[in-house]
Amino acid sequence: MSRTIIDKIWDAHVVKSVTSTVDALYIDTHYIHEVTSPQAFAGLNKRNLKVFRPQQTIATADHNVPTKNQHLPIENELSSHQVSTLVNNCEDHGIELFGIGHEKNGIVHVIGPENGFTQPGMTIVCGDSHTSTHGAFGAIAFGIGTSQVEHVLTTQCLLLSRPKTMRIEVNGILGKGVTAKDTALYIISQLGTEGATGHFVEFAGTVFEQFSMEERMTVCNMSIEMGARGGLVGIDATTIDYVCKRVEISKERIVYWQSLNTDEAAQFDEVIKLDGSMITPMITTGTSPDTGIDITQQVQSNQRNNEKGLSYMQMKEDDFLLGKNVDYVFIGSCTNSRIEDLRQVAELVKDRKKATDVTAWIVPGSNEVRKQAQQEGLDKIFIDAGFEFREPGCSACLAMNDDKIPSGALCVSTSNRNFEGRQGDGARTILASPITAAAAAITGKITDPRTYLN
Amino acid sequence: MKRIQSTGMVLNIDNIDTDQIIPAKFLKSTDREGFGKHLFANWRYLENGEPNPDFSLHKFRKGSSVLIAGNNFGCGSSREHAAWAISDYGIRAIISSQFADIFKGNALNNDIVPIEVEADELALITKEVEQHPETEIDVNIDEQSVTIKGDSFSFEKKFDIDPLKKKFIMEDISELEYLISIKQNIEAFELEHVL
Numbered sequence: 001m002s003r004t005i006i007d008k009i010w011d012a013h014v015v016k017s018v019t020s021t022v023d024a025l026y027i028d029t030h031y032i033h034e035v036t037s038p039q040a041f042a043g044l045n046k047r048n049l050k051v052f053r054p055q056q057t058i059a060t061a062d063h064n065v066p067t068k069n070q071h072l073p074i075e076n077e078l079s080s081h082q083v084s085t086l087v088n089n090c091e092d093h094g095i096e097l098f099g100i101g102h103e104k105n106g107i108v109h110v111i112g113p114e115n116g117f118t119q120p121g122m123t124i125v126c127g128d129s130h131t132s133t134h135g136a137f138g139a140i141a142f143g144i145g146t147s148q149v150e151h152v153l154t155t156q157c158l159l160l161s162r163p164k165t166m167r168i169e170v171n172g173i174l175g176k177g178v179t180a181k182d183t184a185l186y187i188i189s190q191l192g193t194e195g196a197t198g199h200f201v202e203f204a205g206t207v208f209e210q211f212s213m214e215e216r217m218t219v220c221n222m223s224i225e226m227g228a229r230g231g232l233v234g235i236d237a238t239t240i241d242y243v244c245k246r247v248e249i250s251k252e253r254i255v256y257w258q259s260l261n262t263d264e265a266a267q268f269d270e271v272i273k274l275d276g277s278m279i280t281p282m283i284t285t286g287t288s289p290d291t292g293i294d295i296t297q298q299v300q301s302n303q304r305n306n307e308k309g310l311s312y313m314q315m316k317e318d319d320f321l322l323g324k325n326v327d328y329v330f331i332g333s334c335t336n337s338r339i340e341d342l343r344q345v346a347e348l349v350k351d352r353k354k355a356t357d358v359t360a361w362i363v364p365g366s367n368e369v370r371k372q373a374q375q376e377g378l379d380k381i382f383i384d385a386g387f388e389f390r391e392p393g394c395s396a397c398l399a400m401n402d403d404k405i406p407s408g409a410l411c412v413s414t415s416n417r418n419f420e421g422r423q424g425d426g427a428r429t430i431l432a433s434p435i436t437a438a439a440a441a442i443t444g445k446i447t448d449p450r451t452y453l454n
Numbered sequence: 455m456k457r458i459q460s461t462g463m464v465l466n467i468d469n470i471d472t473d474q475i476i477p478a479k480f481l482k483s484t485d486r487e488g489f490g491k492h493l494f495a496n497w498r499y500l501e502n503g504e505p506n507p508d509f510s511l512h513k514f515r516k517g518s519s520v521l522i523a524g525n526n527f528g529c530g531s532s533r534e535h536a537a538w539a540i541s542d543y544g545i546r547a548i549i550s551s552q553f554a555d556i557f558k559g560n561a562l563n564n565d566i567v568p569i570e571v572e573a574d575e576l577a578l579i580t581k582e583v584e585q586h587p588e589t590e591i592d593v594n595i596d597e598q599s600v601t602i603k604g605d606s607f608s609f610e611k612k613f614d615i616d617p618l619k620k621k622f623i624m625e626d627i628s629e630l631e632y633l634i635s636i637k638q639n640i641e642a643f644e645l646e647h648v649l
Contacts, residue, residue: 015643022618038484078482085484129532145534145560155633193469194526194552229555288469398478419473421496
């Protein structure tokens with residue numbers, strides 16, 4: 001019978017079909033971090049249990065770490081306690097930790113792929129909703145709650161209902177200055193934040209075939225922002241090249257990976273087709289990620305972008321946002337902090353200066369990304385342009401550390417959520433691509449990045 | 455747990471994300487307890503820390519254990535702290551027209567019953583409870599029914615809950631206990647499974 005890639009990977013991981021709707025699913029790789037794991041370890045410790053498969057568990061500190069002076073002790077007592085709890089738990093249970101200062105430290109969804117831990121055909125979980133990022137490799141990857149973190153630590157399994165499947169095809173050619181981030185924001189604006197609820201999504205079509213792994217990660221990352229349980233892209237030469245550059249893979253394994261791709265006659269529960277040539281540089285206008293518009297268009301007021309969101313953002317229906325003053329620019333997060341993102345930003349800001357009134361932070365996704373940027377001289381370009389080039393972490397995406405946007409300030413951010421207060425109490429967030437954010441930093445205003453492209 | 459009988463509280467906002475349910479600044483704790491006081495913190499309190507009199511939940515009976523919320527409740531972050539905060543506050547069931555997947559799983563793992571109704575039904579329930587906060591809501595988990603009877607209002611509906619999750623909630627079985635009980639199956643699976 002013809003099957004989708006989602007069904008094939010799922011079926012290969014069913015330990016036991018518990019009922020007609022619920023399976024005990026085996027988890028290949030479990031990423032953990034300091035914020036959503038301590039209560040799970042406390043559960044194990046209370047029962048005097050050890051982690052079942054510590055070699056399939058990989059830890060990093062990212063959510064709650066400072067992005068300046070990481071060589072010094074963490075000043076905030078609670079953050080420091082949370083990070084040291086992770087260190088102790090990893091030591092006690094024999095789990096490899098890429099902690100603060102480690103050459104491989106960084107955001108969990110950046111270090112997993114770049115070190116070859118994330119591979120096609122896997123089931124991957126983490127106590128973080130953006131675990132969907134790893135779907136870019138043709139993997140079933142999704143975020144879980146802390147109780148489930150405890151389930152995986154204890155049994156390497158989860159009890160899950162079989163997902164519905166959705167295919168989102170984007171064909172055509174993306175225009176100049178249109179990035180993977182714009183593609184993600186466009187899809188979300190079409191589907192709504194609940195449009196894919198209950199489904200795993202396969203992203204397909206020529207746009208995804210031509211995307212690099214970094215670009216695929218950016219879109220899969222935001223699957224959760226359309227309500228999906230996870231999102232993935234089929235396995236092709238781009239996927240295999242990326243993984244084989246990082247780890248040794250047998251020929252048999254590659255043949256197996258290729259066999260996982262969706263069969264031609266496979267049926268999805270839902271299919272959505274979009275035209276890539278319709279996508280333009282996007283910015284969000286409300287307090288929900290589905291409020292994205294073409295950067296040149298007027299703000300709309302509708303069910304998605306309601307009065308509450310608009311009033312929080314201090315925007316009105318029919319406002320044009322081009323030319324609107326910006327206070328902060330944040331380039332980072334598991335959505336857009338990889339080397340390709342930084343290269344695009346560097347290309348745009350090279351030999352330019354940021355606007356005086358803008359505070360601009362670039363927070364690389366990992367120490368590897370940071371090192372690579374330094375080797376390519378990007379750090380110098382950023383600093384010359386007046387940007388701060390920080391150490392890795394989740395930073396102002398969720399503002400758990402000191403990287404907070406002040407109340408009322410407007411921030412153009414390459415992160416994934418523009419919720420009320422997400423970047424700090426009262427902070428106003430506009431989600432955009434790295435080049436749109438870079439252009440805003442240079443002019444100090446919302447700016448169409450295409451004006452800077454040759 | 456088999457039945458929840460209580461008055462309700464209305465928070466008539468769509469797409470309430472888990473950042474609103476429990477803002478990230480409260481996630482530094484390494485415990486599961488004590489999050490109820492921070493539930494909806496940014497909406498519930500004024501900047502000076504005093505309760506915000508305009509916040510919807512303050513207009514309903516204290517101790518109500520059924521929350522009636524807008525569409526797509528619990529979207530965004532996977533933080534289970536949201537379910538812990540709701541549970542700690544005393545909420546046992548939530549009525550909405552749709553729940554985000556991760557939140558729904560977290561809710562069930564904390565014995566909070568997510569009840570999905572149609573959008574027009576949600577609008578009716580919201581209106582009734584807003585106008586008559588004393589209206590009793592009866593959630594019968596075994597029968598999978600929600601019954602709301604006011605003076606001039608009557609609503610009864612069967613709701614969906616996965617049979618296995620229902621059994622676990624009613625018989626107080628944790629998913630973890632179940633998974634531990636099939637450890638032999640897991641080890642047998644691993645022998646055949648290539649990582």
